[in-house]
Amino acid sequence: MIFNVVYVTMLYGMGVPLLFPIAVLAGFIFWVLERYCVAYTYQMPPSLDDRLTNNAVSVLTKAPLLYLVNGFWMLTNTQIFNGYVAPIAVQGDHMLTGHTVAFALGVNQAAPVLFMVACLLVIVILESYFKEHLTRWGFSLSANEIDVDENLPDFYLAVKLSDADWMVKEQAYYLEEYGMKIVEAELAARMDDVGRPEKAVQGIAWYNILANPDYITAFNYVECNVADRGNLIVDDDDDEGNDNEQSDTVQVAINMGVLDKQ
Structure with a gap:
């Protein structure tokens, strides 16, 4: 949701400045709701690293470029800023706007924005393709990458045997009976080889709804790793x-949206 607010604001903000205070208000509302939900509503999620956060930040860093490019095009509108009008001789003809690339690239009120677009493009290209070289040459904010060691083991070394057994049994059963994958085959294979962890993941290790005991009870679901299911x-x-089908229907229905059409 925050991506929608940021990108819509950046896309149209130059022409509709009112979007910026609206975006600030939306951000404040998100902040308040997230703090409330984390404290009183959300359950503790599985242990995650910082890749999700880094990916989100990486996506948001593209928004200023969108703001400058589309804002530059808005500022070169000749009808708004130059009072340009092209009369039409015959009713039904299309009125020309005079808003052309040739005019936009000339010297006009939007020229400073065009200069900033060019500078930002150079920065983006250098950051994307020549970051290592620039770091070695000293052209970076920091040559040292901060590595925070939280003394956490790899996920495959931290998942509990019971959680691994649950996933392996669910994957094997539904793959054989319905041709449906609960997880990727590589993950299931690695789960089949895990040992006893020294530091186990606490809480629920999987995003699968039926890994949560509350939902198991709510759906009256009997898991595949239960003997004499x-x-x-x-x-x-x-x-x-056909008794198993009563529980199978729950797992199949929950994953219906991600099933292969074949």
């Missing part, structure tokens, strides 16, 4: 061979 499921017919 079929004997614990009672449905409304006399066919004892």
Whole structure:
């Protein structure tokens, strides 16, 4: 949601300055709601590293370039800033705006913005393709990358055996019965080889809804790693061979949106 606010504001902000105070208000509302939800609503998520945050920051850094490029085009509008009008001789003809690339690239009120666009493009290109060289030559804010060591083990060395067994059994069962992958095959294979962790992940290790005991209870779901699973499921017919389908339907329905169409 914050991406929508930032990018819409940057896209149209030069022509509609009112968007900036609206964006500030929206950001404040997000901040208040997130603090409230983290404190009183959200459950503790699985342990994550900083890649998600870094990716979000990386996406947001492109917004100023969008602001300058689209803002430059808005400022070169001849009808607004130069009073340019091209009369039409016949009703139904299209009125020319005079807003052309040739005029925009000339010397006009938007020339300073064009200069900033050029400078920012150079910075983006250098940052994207020549960052290592610039760092070695001393053209960077910091030559040292801060590495925060929280003494946390790799995820594959921290997942509990019970969580790994749950994922392996769920993956194997639904792949065999329905051709449906719960996780990627590589992850399932690595989970099958995990050992006893020295520092285990606390709480729920997976984003799968049915890894949460509260949802297991709410959906009356019987997990695939439960011994004699079929004997614990009672449905409304006399066919004892299809009892598992009552719980299977829950997992399949939850993952319906990400299933392969084939």
